[in-house]
Amino acid sequence: AGPPPPAPPSAPEADEEARVQKLKTDFDAAYRSATKLHKGGRFTQAADKFTACMELCNLIPGFADKLPSLYNNRSAMYEKAGDKWEQSLADIEVLLTLSPKHIKGRWRRARVLQKLNQCREALVEVCVVAHLDRERELRGEEKGVSVDESIVAAIHEGVVEEDMAEAAAAMKAHRGLPSPFLSQLFLRSFGSWIPLLKSPPQPPPSAEEHLAAARDAEAPLASRVTAVLAALRCLTAHRRFQGALDDACPVASALLAEAADGGGDAAGGAGGVAPEALAALHDLVGTYAHLNHDLAAAERHYNAALELLLAGGAGPANGGAGEAALPGGRERFRGEVMVRLAGLMLDSGRMEDASKGYDAGILALPDDDPYGLIHRSQLYLIKQDAAAARRDLETAIRRDPSNVVAHNRLVGVLTILGEADAASECMSNAKAVDTEDDVDLCVTEGEMYLSRGDVVQGFGLLDRALERDPGHVHALCTRAGVLLQIFGALQSGQPAPPGLPPASLEDVRSAFEQVLAVDPHNAQAVLQHGQLVLGTTADPSVHDSVFAAFDEAVVRSRSDADAREIVKMRAFARAQREAAEVFKAASGQV
Secondary structure: OOOOOOOOOOHHHHHHHHHHHHHHHHHHHHHHHHHHHHHOOOHHHHHHHHHHHHHHHOOOOOOHHHHHHHHHHHHHHHHHHOOOHHHHHHHHHHHHHHOOOOHHHHHHHHHHHHHOOOHHHHHHHHHHHHHHHHHHHHOOOOOOOOOOHHHHHHHHHHHHHHHHHHHHHHHHHOOOOOOHHHHHHHHOOOHHHHHHHHOOOOOOHHHHHHHHHHOOOOOOHHHHHHHHHHHHHHHHHOOOHHHHHHHHHHHHHHHHHHHHHOOOOOOOOHHHOOHHHHHHHHHHHHHHHHHOOOHHHHHHHHHHHHHHHHHHOOOOOOOOHHHHOOOOOHHHHHHHHHHHHHHHHHHOOOHHHHHHHHHHHHHHOOOOOOHHHHHHHHHHHHOOOHHHHHHHHHHHHHHOOOOHHHHHHHHHHHHHOOOHHHHHHHHHHHHHHOOOOOHHHHHHHHHHHHHOOOHHHHHHHHHHHHHHOOOOHHHHHHHHHHHHHHHHHHHOOOOOOOOOOOOOHHHHHHHHHHHHHHOOOOHHHHHHHHHHHHHHOOOHHHHHHHHHHHHHHHHOOOOHHHHHHHHHHHHHHHHHHHHHHHHHHHOOOO
16 A cells, blocks of 8 residues: 655644745745846845855855855955945955865955955965966866956055165165276276276285375375375276275265365366366265165265366366376366266166267267267167167277277177177277287177077087186076076976086076176076976075075165066065965865
């Protein structure tokens, strides 16, 4: 006869079942309404319907697992409404509490945080999304979300702008001289400095004697000015740049202030000092302020030097002791100060003023002087006008066919223009006039071969340059870059170039550490070395040391462009580190 039929539900059970069924019907109706409102672009009303769905979930047995999806949907409606970012973020926070690896919620959180100007935290979420996508990839799953790279770039740029605002004050407070290599490179770019740097005066101890004479308050002001000029030139010629800045420049500044208060007619000089001597001293103090990135002070001193030359006119000081104080003579000295002032304007981003300043400086220099043209060529390169840079450098070579610097830079410009044959011919001409086996020329030739894919020849020339000058920063940096490329090729399964040994990770790290030993705040080396360490070492203390190096390099940067590159890398690396901890927590590993 079979089993007996089930007993009919009691009245209370039937009532409860009917109540729950009605709630489910109401839920379905509210959800459909929310979907329809969403499609119609009525996002706030859609959010209200999702709210009704969430309230019904709390009343329907077994519907709690729908809450993460509902919080996600409502946060999406608030985001699309365009003015309810806080409400959207609040829903996302609940969603991620319920489902920490909800990848779409993570990506929405990044977008909403950007709208709330919380880009630093948004960048961390971007990195968490990358972790989650890698996890899915390892499981053989498709990407969980389509990331808009333009939004990622905007978030990253928001962090960079915030950090650069902080860095600007720090950079001003932590001014410092560039490396001795770069300081000398700057000075050697002016004709009047080259003889002094090639044939320094008597040994450095004489600088202390000159400083002692400059500090002798009983001595005439003119003799003290002559003494401090001698001290500064001696310290500079022997590459004691920090000593010149710390010891001699304060004495020079005090004497300039004393001279300004000392009266005297213009032609005879203030306080009885020839205006040419004061102009030379202003220029030297300005040059060190320029090197120290104190651009406002440098500009004051350069302008003071030019005003003194104008005030001196053709007075009795000309042709005598005053004229002798000007390296290279009055005409060359005045033109070089004008070119240095134009370079300062370029450093401070005043492109139009820099252009006018270079034009005026070149006109003021003697007709055979190539250095103003060489400096202006750099302005054209920054403006991405390589053709104009080429014209200036070719004119500089016509003025001085034996000028290796002009030949050297022209090779680089021709390489940028893609004129390989012309670059080779220029390099041959440069080597023909190079009587001193110029290290810079050797490095440029190496770079020329590297640009053509001849790594062996290029690498050999870099090594040759470093044999002559082991501290040549540019050669060290370029060589480290080549090793990094070789290492990268090996990592992707390609062989090392024939004739060159394989490059290990340790070789590459060591190469960049050699750069940093000579130029501790070199932006390229700090970035590349930091990336290598962060990418290959899990030790938090090592990571801390890399971030400290980033911080120091930012405040010591010689330009905003260098600082920005380091800030960009630092911001992303910090976000990645925080994201790794968030991912661990979401995975239950903490």
